[in-house]
Amino acid sequence: xxxxxxxxxxxxxxxxxxxxxxxxxxxxxxxxxxxxxxxxxxxxxxxxxxxxxxxxxxxxxxxxxxxxxxxxxxxxxxxxxxxxxxxxxxxxxxxxxxxxxxxxxxxxxxxxxxxxxxxxxxxxxxxxxxxxxxxxxxxxxxxxxxxxxxxxxxxxxxxxxxxxxxxxxxxxxxxxxxxxxxxxxxxxxxxxxxxxxxxxxxxxxxxxxxxxxxxxxxxxxxxxxxxxxxxxxxxxxxxxxxxxxxxxxxxxxxxxxxxxxxxxxxxxxxxxxxxxxxxxxxxxxxxxxxxxxxxxxxxxxxxxxxxxxxxxxxxxxxxxxxxxxxxxxxxxxxxxxxxxxxxxxxxxxxxxxxxxxxxxxxxxxxxxxxxxxxxxxxxxxxxxxxxxxxxxxxxxxxxxxxxxxxxxxxxxxxxxxxxxxxxxxxxxxxxxxxxxxxxxxxxxxxxxxxxxxxxxxxxxxxxxxxxxxxxxxxxxxxxxxxxxxxxxxxxxxxxxxxxxxxxxxxxxxxxxxxxxxxxxxxxxxxxxxxxxxxxxxxxxxxxxxxxxxxxxxxxxxxxxxxxxxxxxxxxxxxxxxxxxxxxxxxxxxxxxxxxxxxxxxxxxxxxxxxxxxxxxxxxxxxxxxxxxxxxxxxxxxxxxxxxxxxxxxxxxxxxxxxxxxxxxxxxxxxxxxxxxxxxxxxxxxxxxxxxxxxxxxxxxxxxxxxxxxxxxxxxxxxxxxxxxxxxxxxxxxxxxxxxxxxxxxxxxxxxxxxxxxxxxxxxxxxxxxx
Amino acid sequence: xxxxxxxxxxxxxxxxxxxxxxxxxxxxxxxxxxxxxxxxxxxxxxxxxxxxxxxxxxxxxxxxxxxxxxxxxxxxxxxxxxxxxxxxxxxxxxx
Numbered sequence: 001x002x003x004x005x006x007x008x009x010x011x012x013x014x015x016x017x018x019x020x021x022x023x024x025x026x027x028x029x030x031x032x033x034x035x036x037x038x039x040x041x042x043x044x045x046x047x048x049x050x051x052x053x054x055x056x057x058x059x060x061x062x063x064x065x066x067x068x069x070x071x072x073x074x075x076x077x078x079x080x081x082x083x084x085x086x087x088x089x090x091x092x093x094x095x096x097x098x099x100x101x102x103x104x105x106x107x108x109x110x111x112x113x114x115x116x117x118x119x120x121x122x123x124x125x126x127x128x129x130x131x132x133x134x135x136x137x138x139x140x141x142x143x144x145x146x147x148x149x150x151x152x153x154x155x156x157x158x159x160x161x162x163x164x165x166x167x168x169x170x171x172x173x174x175x176x177x178x179x180x181x182x183x184x185x186x187x188x189x190x191x192x193x194x195x196x197x198x199x200x201x202x203x204x205x206x207x208x209x210x211x212x213x214x215x216x217x218x219x220x221x222x223x224x225x226x227x228x229x230x231x232x233x234x235x236x237x238x239x240x241x242x243x244x245x246x247x248x249x250x251x252x253x254x255x256x257x258x259x260x261x262x263x264x265x266x267x268x269x270x271x272x273x274x275x276x277x278x279x280x281x282x283x284x285x286x287x288x289x290x291x292x293x294x295x296x297x298x299x300x301x302x303x304x305x306x307x308x309x310x311x312x313x314x315x316x317x318x319x320x321x322x323x324x325x326x327x328x329x330x331x332x333x334x335x336x337x338x339x340x341x342x343x344x345x346x347x348x349x350x351x352x353x354x355x356x357x358x359x360x361x362x363x364x365x366x367x368x369x370x371x372x373x374x375x376x377x378x379x380x381x382x383x384x385x386x387x388x389x390x391x392x393x394x395x396x397x398x399x400x401x402x403x404x405x406x407x408x409x410x411x412x413x414x415x416x417x418x419x420x421x422x423x424x425x426x427x428x429x430x431x432x433x434x435x436x437x438x439x440x441x442x443x444x445x446x447x448x449x450x451x452x453x454x455x456x457x458x459x460x461x462x463x464x465x466x467x468x469x470x471x472x473x474x475x476x477x478x479x480x481x482x483x484x485x486x487x488x489x490x491x492x493x494x495x496x497x498x499x500x501x502x503x504x505x506x507x508x509x510x511x512x513x514x515x516x517x518x519x520x521x522x523x524x525x526x527x528x529x530x531x532x533x534x535x536x537x538x539x540x541x542x543x544x545x546x547x548x549x550x551x552x553x554x555x556x557x558x559x560x561x562x563x564x565x566x567x568x569x570x571x572x573x574x575x576x577x578x579x580x581x582x583x584x585x586x587x588x589x590x591x592x593x594x595x596x597x598x599x600x601x602x603x604x605x606x607x608x609x610x611x612x613x614x615x616x617x618x619x620x621x622x623x624x625x626x627x628x629x630x631x632x633x634x635x636x637x638x639x640x641x642x643x644x645x646x647x648x649x650x651x652x653x654x655x656x657x658x659x660x661x662x663x664x665x666x667x668x669x670x671x672x673x674x675x676x677x678x679x680x681x682x683x684x685x686x687x688x689x690x691x692x693x694x695x696x697x698x699x700x701x702x703x704x705x706x707x708x709x710x711x712x713x714x715x716x717x718x719x720x721x722x723x724x725x726x727x728x729x730x731x732x733x734x735x736x737x738x739x740x741x742x743x744x745x746x747x748x749x750x751x752x753x754x755x756x757x758x759x760x761x762x763x764x765x766x767x768x769x770x
Numbered sequence: 771x772x773x774x775x776x777x778x779x780x781x782x783x784x785x786x787x788x789x790x791x792x793x794x795x796x797x798x799x800x801x802x803x804x805x806x807x808x809x810x811x812x813x814x815x816x817x818x819x820x821x822x823x824x825x826x827x828x829x830x831x832x833x834x835x836x837x838x839x840x841x842x843x844x845x846x847x848x849x850x851x852x853x854x855x856x857x858x859x860x861x862x863x864x865x
Contacts, residue, residue: 085817086817086822086823086824087823094823176824177779178779178852179777179778179779180777180778181778181788339852343851343852355778415828415849415851416775416828416847416849416851417828417830417831417832417847417849418831419831420831420832459835460835461835607835608835609832609834609835610832611832611833709832
């Protein structure tokens with residue numbers, strides 16, 4: 001690769017420069033979605049359903065419209081009817097009908113918080129007052145809150161258009177059934193020395209991003225609209241909003257603001273089309289910002305789930321058969337990540353005989369959205385605790401059992417194709433050699449647990465432009481909103497190729513009119529796929545620099561080389577004899593661009609191949625309070641195969657962030673719905689996410705098994721670390737208390753109840769713990 | 771001829787066979803040949819002239835970006851999978 005030293009080692013990649021956007025963020029100058037303001041801007045608010053399941057008999061907006069300061073009210077009647085079938089929207093498959101119904105309910109409300117109408121007024125307070133004047137007549141229906149209830153014969157049906165075609169075209173709440181089979185399950189279980197069968201329930205949890213959803217819509221008289229919003233995918237906001245509004249994609253420009261967390265939850269739309277619709281009605285820019293309560297009630301969490309795992313193994317620790325049944329809450333509309341969960345649940349292991357049945361089930365909860373390795377943490381909670389139990393039964397170290405059964409290059413994936421180069425075993429070895437693993441855990445009520453996890457990672461489409469400025473510095477423009485430090489990584493890749501200092505490369509995140517199509521910042525894909533586009537764009541710029549130098553020197557372009565921020569003629573021998581050309585820095589060459597052909601822009605667009613999947617293994621020590629059931633995490637180490645760490649600090653940050661979220665998922669986070677299906681914990685005081693007081697410094701072991709499908713060896717790093725923690729916690733809790741937990745969160749009341757069951761004569765306290 | 775691995779829920783069309791052979795220079799032609807051999811199978815894989823948005827195809831271990839246009843070699847292995855998003859539950863998986 002050009003720009004590297006002769007021994008092939010990187011000069012910039014692998015270092016830890018200060019992020020380019022750091023100063024703006026530290027001093028508060030960075031502009032988030034809610035910071036945008038325009039002359040004449042109105043403020044919007046959304047009326048939301050107080051019922052989990054009800055028919056809408058009528059909506060009367062007359063009184064609201066008469067309130068002074070109110071400029072417009074919109075309902076589903078203002079949106080076009082959308083097609084009721086899966087369609088491609090960019091790279092996303094969506095059902096526009098369901099998407100539209102989630103933006104504004106039409107005939108039915110399907111969850112507490114479901115949007116019904118939106119108001120634009122001269123102040124947010126007037127808009128809020130107007131919501132109270134909108135009269136909605138409901139026919140309340142029984143809510144269906146769990147997959148169990150939704151799958152029962154005779155369960156109330158949420159969506160009349162959902163049909164069960166496996167059983168005679170009947171209405172159903174089961175949107176999809178996936179099945180994966182391999183080998184001979186019956187023979188596999190017969191060959192087992194023992195079989196372990198367990199059932200798990202995991203609670204619905206939210207991504208918990210700090211910044212609420214927001215959007216400013218400006219509709220112009222020429223039919224063009226601009227949306228300013230915090231999003232993980234400006235191009236997705238554009239295509240989805242176009243679907244909902246019934247306009248051409250080219251009529252909408254989306255400007256991505258800085259983003260205060262997303263974790264998958266900002267890959268879809270809620271307020272964006274409403275802002276445009278209200279702007280169109282009023283002729284003014286309209287801003288909407290969710291409250292925290294709205295975020296929790298009405299923006300996509302990830303699925304709660306019910307999972308049954310049956311595994312058979314031999315006494316020497318070989319897993320010979322596995323049968324899995326899993327059902328995930330999709331929320332009000334189809335689309336839970338159960339398919340991904342099914343393909344992840346046994347992914348770290350080679351099991352000859354398996355069957356996985358997975359069901360996507362609609363329930364009266366908010367429509368789920370992506371959340372960091374969607375579906376994989378639930379799945380690992382189930383499989384990785386059973387794996388731990390198998391190790392115990394075999395008298396084996398749990399890591400040893402994982403290594404014995406673990407997948408490597410050539411092992412078949414659950415879905416069939418063999419893995420390419422992967423680093424699962426290496427993550428187990430990294431933990432085995434860690435200081436943490438080799439330290440003793442002593443003390444009462446303490447335990448140590450380990451678990452592993454898998455995530456696919458994604459490729460998809462990305463575009464990049466590298467511009468050489470007249471002073472020899474560069475800018476790198478992409479369409480990937482930066483949610484994890486990707487600006488720095490893109491600048492580092494550019495700097496590495498061009499041989500520039502990273503401070504001479506300015507990374508820019510562009511709007512949808514200023515860069516080629518780029519899919520979401522999600523699926524751990526940005527450093528992989530956008531990084532690939534940046535690498536190719538920088539190579540394109542490097543090629544042009546060589547051509548320009550060749551023109552100046554009147555030599556052939558192939559005789560010019562680029563390295564260490566300068567171009568030179570390859571024939572160094574003639575140079576040494578005084579016959580060659582002295583090297584010329586990019587800064588010097590940049591002053592000659594106008595006279596040698598004009599500005600240099602390197603460009604590349606990719607639909608990336610060569611995705612490298614990710615594995616992580618996590619070790620956790622806990623102490624459990626025997627009187628309260630509270631779990632304190634004492635120490636935690638995560639090992640993850642990242643391929644190649646471009647900026648190790650941000651890789652470690654991703655590993656730590658995912659682990660922190662996995663710990664919150666495992667220990668405390670859950671939605672509390674009452675018997676009417678109304679959410680009762682709609683703030684962060686009651687929706688208990690971990691704080692710095694709950695967590696130790698999470699230690700990281702970066703494993704680098706280069707991905708052969710990427711020019712720099714990159715795999716995605718953003719997601720897989722969230723997968724193992726709930727199971728690692730459950731396994732640690734078992735060693736601390738003797739209790740095998742099969743539900744998340746393993747919160748104090750839930751754990752105390754199980755602990756008290758183990759203590760003779762304390763059954764009454766167990767009941768009290770309910 | 772390429773080998774197509776049929777998802778378990780669609781093996782009712784292939785008399786329970788998991789692995790069947792089919793001809794085609796790309797996924798489109800392969801599905802057409804599969805449908806000639808096993809009538810009705812294509813309706814579960816195609817919507818109009820394209821793959822169903824819920825279906826992804828892996829050729830020789832990789833879900834290529836070409837979708838229905840993805841080239842197939844003489845001895846390729848072709849798997850039909852659910853299209854599952856990475857980071858987005860709706861995005862077509864590229865892993």
